[in-house]
Amino acid sequence: TKTRKNIASGLDSIFHGFSKIDDDFYEELEEILIMGDLGVDTTMNIIEDLQARVKEEHIKEPAECRQLLIDIIKKQMAVDETAYEYENRTSVVLVIGVNGVGKTTTIGKLAAQLKSQNKKVIMAAADTFRAAAIEQLTEWSNRAGVDIIAQQEGSDPAAVIYDACQAAKSRHADILLCDTAGRLHNKKNLMNELSKIRRVIEREFPEAYLETLIVLDGTTGQNALVQAKQFKEVSDISGIVLTKLDGTAKGGIAIAIQSELGIPVKYIGIGEKIEDLQKFDADSFVNALFEKPEEDE
């Protein structure tokens, strides 16, 4: 499988040629963070914090300063043990996000992972809107070897979720994975539909642990922050799945989201194959952020 390459060499090559911590050093840092999609505010906050600590702790070496920065971000992004609690319970995992980010694919990958832990998994095909969304999820259910609950294209997604909750209960499933249609967060009626879906789950399956994952495309820029905010309003979000990190995008917006909204990244997508989903590892994420693009060598 694909992994994020060159981490060590990338780390060594950044801030090369800096013998002291000066304006140029901070400017280079700013460039790296902004090019990683952290956004202006988060970048400035990080740099200010860093400057304060450099002063406080009388740090003189750029290398030391760099390590300090990496440690700060790593610490912030670390996921605690309880993050995957849903795996040990009877739970419903609601997967939401804007169009084309990788929701359906993530469900397929997740189903396979959970199944390999001997969980009984059921999928709910609640994207009844997009052309062939149901067929797509059906194919993933076959690949993962799990059951799927689906109705016709165009049917009420809340009704599919209702059916799926009943099925999960009667078949004693461990985990129900719910796929939903992609929707932009500024579409009021579609966001209301999501609240409705959530209410159905809470009403029909109150004993289940509800895990709501927002899927964000790692290539997305500052808009991902707005997405997370708006989705959080209609459905408490418990974690982020950051996809498409097998490309050259860094997904740094997740750092802004973590610091502003406190939503942790729990999984990353690193490809289109069934095994290309990993639990989030703050170390390799932050290291990859500081990888230098090749053109700069």
Next chain:
Amino acid sequence: MAFESLTDKLQNVFKNLRSKGRLTEADVKEAMKEVKRALLEADVNFRVVKSFVKTVTDRAIGQDVLTGLNPGQMVIKIVKEEMESLMGSEMTELVIKPGNEITVFLMAGLQGAGKTTTCAKIAGQLKKKGKKPLLVACDVYRPAAIKQLEVNGAKQGVPVFTMGDKQNPVDIAKASIEHARENDNNIVILDTAGRLHVDESMMEELQNIKANVDVTQTVLVVDAMTGQDAVNVAKTFEEKVGIDGVILTKLDGDTRGGAALSIRAVTGKPILYVGMGEKLEDLQQFYPDRMTSRILGMGDVFTLIEKA
């Protein structure tokens, strides 16, 4: 998000500065900090922003402030003109061969950008113009990609050519041209699988399609929400495959869409259309001036300035 508009910010900057007649270096530098910030918040690529800011700064320093404008508006005017020259001010359309000659569009882009949907949207528009489009399913990888194109084609009343998912996309593309010829289709739209620009073998597949089929225009489909990486994507597609234009999707969201400017700046290729929704009629002409206002986060200022 309630952010102060760039105009307000610029007016504030200039409130504290005395200069009236002529823009001083200090004035401009102060103002450009706000411009830089606005562009970065809109996801315009850092390097593009840097060079843009330099150009505007160089031009603005020492300029006479026109009567009727204050220094803030003067800077905005220069920003606007430079944005226009970057973004292009004219509208560009897809090139279509005359008469019954077959025009072939190759649609490419990253995963989930909106290619399949956009193919169907274009097919519908061209059909309305009296053309006879054929949609071709060259995505043999994504689960149900073919079915998705078939469903969308049926909605548009446009035929879909498929050979299942066991054939090579290059062979499918070749065969589709024959099929178009036999069935009087004069537009062929190739829907390809989403691919990463760093995926060598998948990029080669596009090269092979172009080597075997007489592609009229290659269109890069880009999600308008793309961040800093948009330049890498566009540059690589241009270098490896060659693109003729860009379609920006999901602009019905609230993203500022700085990717548009970045891509324009690094490839020089025009933006042809914008996707404004999931429905198959939601494809619109691209208006560079609207995009400029959107990226800068200011709606009506420009019209204000034009009147001055």
